[in-house]
Amino acid sequence: MKIQITENLDVDVEARQWCCHHCGTSLGSADTNYKQGCLVAAREPDEVWQPHVDEQVTFSYHRDWCRLVEFYCPGCQWLVEVEVLPPGHPITHDIELDLDQLTGPVEGAR
Amino acid sequence: MTVQTHEVDEHLRVTPITISPSTMIEWTKPEPLSPLVRRCVESLEPGDYEIYDEKLRNFLEEAREVFVRSGVTGMLRAGDLIVAVYTANGDLANASAGTYLHCVTAVLPVKFVMHKYFTNPSVGVRDGDIFYANEARYGGIHNPDQMAFMPVFHEGELIAWVAALTHNPETGAIEPGGMPVMARSRHDEGMKLTPIKVGEDFRIRDDMLDMMANFTSRAPRMQAIDVRARITGADRLRRRIVELAADRGNDFVRGLLAKLIIEAEDATRRRISRWRDGVYRSSAFIDTIGPKSVLVRGTLAATKQGSEITFDFTGTSPENDGPYNCFPHIVAAHAAVTMYAFQFHDLPVSNGALAPFNWVVPEGTIFNANPDAAISSSPMVNSLTVSVVQQVFARMMFSSEDRDQVTGNICCQPCAPLVAGPNQYGVPLAEVDSAILNTDGHGARGDRDGVDAYGFAYGHATRAPDTEDTELEQQFLRLYFRLRADSAGAGTHRGGMGTETALCIWNVPFAVWTVYAMSSYLPVTLGVFGGYPAASAPGISVHGTDVLEKLRRGDADIPRDSVELATRKAISGDYVFEHSNRPVRPALEGDIIVATTGGGGGYGDPLARDPELVARDLRDQAVTEWTACHVHHVVVDPQTFAVDENATNAEREKAREQRRSRGKSWDEFHADWEQLKPPEPVLEYFGSWPEGVRETPLARF
Ligand SMILES: [Zn+2]
Numbered sequence: 001m002k003i004q005i006t007e008n009l010d011v012d013v014e015a016r017q018w019c020c021h022h023c024g025t026s027l028g029s030a031d032t033n034y035k036q037g038c039l040v041a042a043r044e045p046d047e048v049w050q051p052h053v054d055e056q057v058t059f060s061y062h063r064d065w066c067r068l069v070e071f072y073c074p075g076c077q078w079l080v081e082v083e084v085l086p087p088g089h090p091i092t093h094d095i096e097l098d099l100d101q102l103t104g105p106v107e108g109a110r
Numbered sequence: 111m112t113v114q115t116h117e118v119d120e121h122l123r124v125t126p127i128t129i130s131p132s133t134m135i136e137w138t139k140p141e142p143l144s145p146l147v148r149r150c151v152e153s154l155e156p157g158d159y160e161i162y163d164e165k166l167r168n169f170l171e172e173a174r175e176v177f178v179r180s181g182v183t184g185m186l187r188a189g190d191l192i193v194a195v196y197t198a199n200g201d202l203a204n205a206s207a208g209t210y211l212h213c214v215t216a217v218l219p220v221k222f223v224m225h226k227y228f229t230n231p232s233v234g235v236r237d238g239d240i241f242y243a244n245e246a247r248y249g250g251i252h253n254p255d256q257m258a259f260m261p262v263f264h265e266g267e268l269i270a271w272v273a274a275l276t277h278n279p280e281t282g283a284i285e286p287g288g289m290p291v292m293a294r295s296r297h298d299e300g301m302k303l304t305p306i307k308v309g310e311d312f313r314i315r316d317d318m319l320d321m322m323a324n325f326t327s328r329a330p331r332m333q334a335i336d337v338r339a340r341i342t343g344a345d346r347l348r349r350r351i352v353e354l355a356a357d358r359g360n361d362f363v364r365g366l367l368a369k370l371i372i373e374a375e376d377a378t379r380r381r382i383s384r385w386r387d388g389v390y391r392s393s394a395f396i397d398t399i400g401p402k403s404v405l406v407r408g409t410l411a412a413t414k415q416g417s418e419i420t421f422d423f424t425g426t427s428p429e430n431d432g433p434y435n436c437f438p439h440i441v442a443a444h445a446a447v448t449m450y451a452f453q454f455h456d457l458p459v460s461n462g463a464l465a466p467f468n469w470v471v472p473e474g475t476i477f478n479a480n481p482d483a484a485i486s487s488s489p490m491v492n493s494l495t496v497s498v499v500q501q502v503f504a505r506m507m508f509s510s511e512d513r514d515q516v517t518g519n520i521c522c523q524p525c526a527p528l529v530a531g532p533n534q535y536g537v538p539l540a541e542v543d544s545a546i547l548n549t550d551g552h553g554a555r556g557d558r559d560g561v562d563a564y565g566f567a568y569g570h571a572t573r574a575p576d577t578e579d580t581e582l583e584q585q586f587l588r589l590y591f592r593l594r595a596d597s598a599g600a601g602t603h604r605g606g607m608g609t610e611t612a613l614c615i616w617n618v619p620f621a622v623w624t625v626y627a628m629s630s631y632l633p634v635t636l637g638v639f640g641g642y643p644a645a646s647a648p649g650i651s652v653h654g655t656d657v658l659e660k661l662r663r664g665d666a667d668i669p670r671d672s673v674e675l676a677t678r679k680a681i682s683g684d685y686v687f688e689h690s691n692r693p694v695r696p697a698l699e700g701d702i703i704v705a706t707t708g709g710g711g712g713y714g715d716p717l718a719r720d721p722e723l724v725a726r727d728l729r730d731q732a733v734t735e736w737t738a739c740h741v742h743h744v745v746v747d748p749q750t751f752a753v754d755e756n757a758t759n760a761e762r763e764k765a766r767e768q769r770r771s772r773g774k775s776w777d778e779f780h781a782d783w784e785q786l787k788p789p790e791p792v793l794e795y796f797g798s799w800p801e802g803v804r805e806t807p808l809a810r811f
Binding site for chain 2: 003004005006007008035036037038039040041042043045047048049050052053055056057058059060061062064065066068070072074076077078079080081082084085086087088089090092093094095096097098101102
């Protein structure tokens with residue numbers, strides 16, 4: 001049985017595995033960070049926000065201060081999650097479920 | 111310091127705590143139910159709670175209206191306020207609020223008075239007393255937020271408390287505006303009143319009013335009028351509660367107020383129970399501590415188990431010698447602005463809703479600073495709290511029936527321009543531009559885009575005042591005030607758009623101005639589940655301009671937005687581009703200040719956005735061609751806005767191909783990533799990298 005945990009992530013309860021919600025590709029053990037099972041890329045702010053002036057502030061963000069760290073499903077390349085981090089900053093383990101409690105859908109859940 | 115509790119009836123007792131800025135948060139938990147109050151709750155008849163809950167809400171709405179109509183500051187008129195009713199021992203039972211911040215913090219001065227002064231013969235609590243407070247060390251947010259509160263007596267018994275609170279944008283600090291960016295310690299921040307009695311026998315003492323006007327002599331009129339407005343609002347509520355007691359009895363009032371708290375706690379626990387147990391984490395970053403552009407981190411680990419949630423802020427940046435610091439109850443207040451407005455929006459606004467929450471806020475961090483720290487910009491540094499709390503709730507709630515409440519971040523990068531000096535009628539004024547403050551974008555949802563210019567994350571029901579009103583009263587003319595293209599976080603659904611304005615100093619020879627803002631170098635308003643953050647806020651101003659002549663001539667090239675202003679430069683003058691947080695400086699007539707709010711955070715992969723929605727956004731100038739192409743990879747005719755489906759599919763396949771080629775395995779990625787580090791000036795206040803632990807002692811005088 002799979003339980004949907006976010007827009008892009010399921011947990012396969014019996015296999016205790018993270019899976020891509022869109023294509024079913026396994027993203028590794030649900031005991032660990034699903035990001036470890038993703039393809040990871042750090043993108044420059046100017047790839048996402050257009051700089052309009054060549055000044056101290058540009059209308060985009062600054063590469064000395066941040067990157068967009070993107071996590072893609074290796075099966076379908078879906079953007080599973082994106083994190084704003086200063087360059088080199090550790091990645092967040094954002095969801096650590098109590099797997100023993102994860103036996104089925106909670107009442108009323110979709 | 112502790113009172114002899116055995117002298118006080120049990121239902122009037124407040125749990126004794128050590129009074130300090132780092133422990134006031136303990137009073138956010140409801141007091142234990144006394145036998146008397148339990149009997150009062152049990153004696154309510156069927157229907158009493160339902161009917162009188164509604165009646166009480168009408169009292170609150172009436173008192174709020176009286177409050178707003180009695181005052182003058184723009185923040186009050188924009189809705190930055192609360193009118194509240196408390197139990198006799200200080201628990202919040204219900205409120206009408208434009209901002210939920212004070213649902214947490216306005217509890218604490220009431221409990222302080224009951225704890226310290228109720229049995230103290232030199233102060234005491236008597237019918238007709240009027241108390242006042244604006245000191246964060248005793249429970250407030252920061253000293254611009256001033257609160258009037260009154261005990262409610264009927265037939266000689268203390269049965270409740272009432273309060274009215276709003277922001278006053280002048281405190282007599284080292285800078286005008288109440289949030290002095292250059293403050294180095296609490297001693298730079300102006301008037302700070304511990305909970306104090308300012309009136310007796312239902313009369314305000316003139317000596318107290320004179321003292322406050324003297325403290326705030328840059329704009330004494332606002333202070334003198336709005337103190338009265340707060341008291342007028344609170345007293346209207348007090349009179350309605352007394353009428354209710356006369357009608358139904360004191361025990362009825364006690365029972366009703368307690369029941370609101372019990373119901374709120376029960377419902378909050380039921381809701382939390384239906385979310386998945388686990389630990390949910392988020393880190394967010396801001397790029398300023400006021401006087402300096404430096405990196406600051408807010409870190410939250412939320413452990414949800416059964417019906418309880420523990421918020422642990424370990425990992426948050428060390429406190430600093432600027433005003434971007436606060437105390438734990440202020441962090442709880444900023445968590446509550448999200449909780450009362452969204453997760454628990456349909457419950458009584460009572461501190462029963464806070465009962466399931468436990469707080470770990472390490473001392474020495476920006477969230478639990480030294481008692482002498484400057485904290486007047488506490489709402490600014492708590493943009494971190496507003497961001498990370500929204501992030502953890504999104505992850506906690508998705509897999510439940512509360513999924514509809516999940517959004518990308520509501521914009522949490524405040525932008526508040528403040529202009530001070532005599533206005534065109536010669537009246538001294540120091541006033542925030544609430545129009546720009548209260549038009550942030552809302553976060554995107556799972557099934558639709560966020561609401562454009564919805565309001566203010568810290569004040570869910572605040573609004574932009576009328577533009578003509580602000581131009582009449584304040585020292586500027588607006589060249590433009592509009593939705594800002596590309597301001598929202600992209601996603602399958604985009605955040606709501608934020609706004610932009612250019613304020614031209616007008617009809618006064620000069621003024622002094624400042625802008626409280628952030629997110630020029632990195633975003634704090636985050637998306638969820640692949641949605642992108644909101645756009646950067648550039649700090650732009652133009653000095654020594656020819657705009658007055660251009661307006662007189664009727665020139666057609668007055669800029670219509672900030673990109674046009676900054677790139678075409680149709681207005682001549684000295685253009686300044688800097689971080690959007692700008693300390694106080696003077697301006698002459700014709701100088702231009704640009705201010706921008708953020709959009710909301712995006713939701714889901716931008717590559718999965720319906721191409722027709724991208725075309726619609728392009729037509730509506732919500733996004734530019736650049737974003738349609740580079741972020742959404744949609745091919746659309748810029749004249750007809752027709753989508754080329756085949757070309758779009760091909761572009762998106764190419765984009766997925768690029769993801770495949772730039773994406774690395776976890777280990778491979780870390781081999782490169784761990785070599786990177788922000789430059790030293792960026793990390794000046796961060797502490798050790800990347801732990802964020804203070805390495806040098808902080809000197810504060
Ligand atoms: Zn996939």
